[in-house]
Amino acid sequence: MNELTKPLGALGNLEEIVIRLAGMTGNVMPDIGRKTMVVFCGDHGVTEEGVSAYPSDVTGLMIHNFCKGGAAVNVLSRRAGADVKVVDVGSRLKKLPACVVDRKVRLGTANMAVGPAMEREEAEEAIAIGITIAQELKTEGVQLAGVGEMGIGNTTATSAVASALTGMSVDKLVGRGTGIDDVMLRQKVKVIRKSLAVNQPNKADAIDVLAKVGGLELAAMTGFVLGAASVRLPVVIDGVISTVAAFVAMALSSDVKKYLFASHLSVEPAHRILLDQLGLEPLIDAKMRLGEGSGAVLSFPLFDSAVAVAREMATFADLGL
Ligand SMILES: O=C(O)c1ccc[n+]([C@@H]2O[C@H](COP(=O)([O-])O)[C@@H](O)[C@H]2O)c1
Ligand SMILES: Cc1cc2nc[nH]c2cc1C
Numbered sequence: 001m002n003e004l005t006k007p008l009g010a011l012g013n014l015e016e017i018v019i020r021l022a023g024m025t026g027n028v029m030p031d032i033g034r035k036t037m038v039v040f041c042g043d044h045g046v047t048e049e050g051v052s053a054y055p056s057d058v059t060g061l062m063i064h065n066f067c068k069g070g071a072a073v074n075v076l077s078r079r080a081g082a083d084v085k086v087v088d089v090g091s092r093l094k095k096l097p098a099c100v101v102d103r104k105v106r107l108g109t110a111n112m113a114v115g116p117a118m119e120r121e122e123a124e125e126a127i128a129i130g131i132t133i134a135q136e137l138k139t140e141g142v143q144l145a146g147v148g149e150m151g152i153g154n155t156t157a158t159s160a161v162a163s164a165l166t167g168m169s170v171d172k173l174v175g176r177g178t179g180i181d182d183v184m185l186r187q188k189v190k191v192i193r194k195s196l197a198v199n200q201p202n203k204a205d206a207i208d209v210l211a212k213v214g215g216l217e218l219a220a221m222t223g224f225v226l227g228a229a230s231v232r233l234p235v236v237i238d239g240v241i242s243t244v245a246a247f248v249a250m251a252l253s254s255d256v257k258k259y260l261f262a263s264h265l266s267v268e269p270a271h272r273i274l275l276d277q278l279g280l281e282p283l284i285d286a287k288m289r290l291g292e293g294s295g296a297v298l299s300f301p302l303f304d305s306a307v308a309v310a311r312e313m314a315t316f317a318d319l320g321l
Contacts, residue, residue: 003315013283017261017306024234024259025143032234032307035082035300036137037073037146037293038224039066040130041100042090042217043108044153045117049191051156053178056108059152060093062292066150067099073148073292080300082146084293087133089126090216091151103129105216112160112195116212123211123219130223131230138231144303146263147224147245148238148293149217152178155268158244160192160213162270164201165251166277175240175268175289206251214248221245222252229256236303238296239266239289243274250278261303264288264295 001015002008009015021030041063047056065071066086069078077084087101092108105125109117137145155177162173170192176185199212210219222245228235229249237246237260249256262280265271267289275282283299 001310003317004309004313005316005319006313011309013281014302014306014309017303018310020261021234021307024232026232029311030307032144032303034142035080035144035146036085036142037077037082037148037297038085038087038133038137039073039293040147040149040217040220040224041086041088042151042154042215043092044151044157044215045109045111046113046156046191046195047153048111049113049187050184051180051188051191052152053180053184054152056092056152059091059150062150063088063091063093063100064097067097071292072290072294073297076294076297080297082297082300087129087220089129089220105129109215112157112199112213113191114198116199117157117214118211118216120207120211122216123207123214126216126219127207127223127226130220131227134224134227134233135231138233142233144234144236144300145228146236146238146293146296146300147221147242148291148296149221149241150292151215151217154215154217154241156188156192157213157215157218158241159270160195161209161218161244161248162274163192164196164203164209164213165206165247166273167203168273173270173273175270206248210248218245218248222248225249225256225260226253229253229259232259234259234261236261236263236296236299238263238293239291240268240271240274241291242296243271243278247274247278263299266295
């Protein structure tokens with residue numbers, strides 16, 4: 001990067017992308033021609049408490065939409081030249097459309113405001129699924145992966161996990177998710193506090209936190225981040241939900257950080273806090289709060305541009321300097 005015809009460091013984050021990709025892959029001229037966006041799906045029992053602007057059924061409707069190619073993540077992935085892989089680990093859909101990789105652990109979590117969201121074994125199963133999916137992508141020749149999710153109610157679980165692991169108060173972390181009003185926001189804070197009080201997740205045991213106040217797609221994304229690091233596959237995280245999953249993965253094995261890129265900064269307040277604690281800098285701030293991997297895949301063209309710069313720019317030596 002220092003030999004290219006530009007002032008030292010002048011391409012900023014693009015330079016860091018190339019340098020980090022080279023480190024992750026062991027290839028000084030990284031190749032990211034094959035890109036896949038993985039969308040993990042799950043439902044949340046806590047939606048019974050009235051914490052989302054949309055009903056739980058929207059998770060299943062969006063799964064169908066992903067298969068038809070009509071969701072934002074499909075559109076942006078086509079632009080970016082990336083494949084989309086939809087993995088169901090816990091939606092309430094009983095019959096899945098053909099495009100979905102069926103790895104369902106159970107039909108949605110239980111309501112964490114009255115007891116644990118799931119059993120520890122179920123969280124472990126979802127983590128193992130995520131690990132396997134990442135390792136399979138690597139075997140198939142994928143060179144850059146994005147990780148995103150779909151699950152009505154999952155910003156409630158995300159704030160609960162973030163509060164349990166960071167020790168920060170719920171009102172500093174909680175956001176409006178799909179777009180709730182002030183009355184619902186107060187209810188959401190109450191429900192998260194109640195869930196933490198009822199379940200008493202053990203901060204020192206990240207899997208206990210995931211099982212008690214997390215979600216199936218969160219656990220699968222945690223596994224995905226772990227699995228990707230294990231095979232040196234670079235992973236681009238999306239919004240606040242995939243970021244909390246990466247945070248859990250970091251708690252399990254701090255080495256995963258070396259294989260992570262932050263794509264964008266979500267509007268959700270917990271996102272900035274978690275990214276800062278992870279030491280990751282988002283590339284884009286487009287005031288997005290969609291999820292489903294949309295921000296991650298939006299950043300893919302920046303990765304392509306960064307690699308093209310490294311491959312195609314002239315050096316000072318080329319100019320005879
Ligand atoms: O990515 C984000 O930061 C993000 C922020 C707010 C909402 N979402 C998406 O909206 C859903 C969760 O919102 P909610 O209000 O149902 O908890 C879930 O499907 C996420 O993909 C995603
Ligand atoms: C329509 C809709 C699409 C989504 N994509 C990710 N989360 C979502 C939530 C809703 C409500």
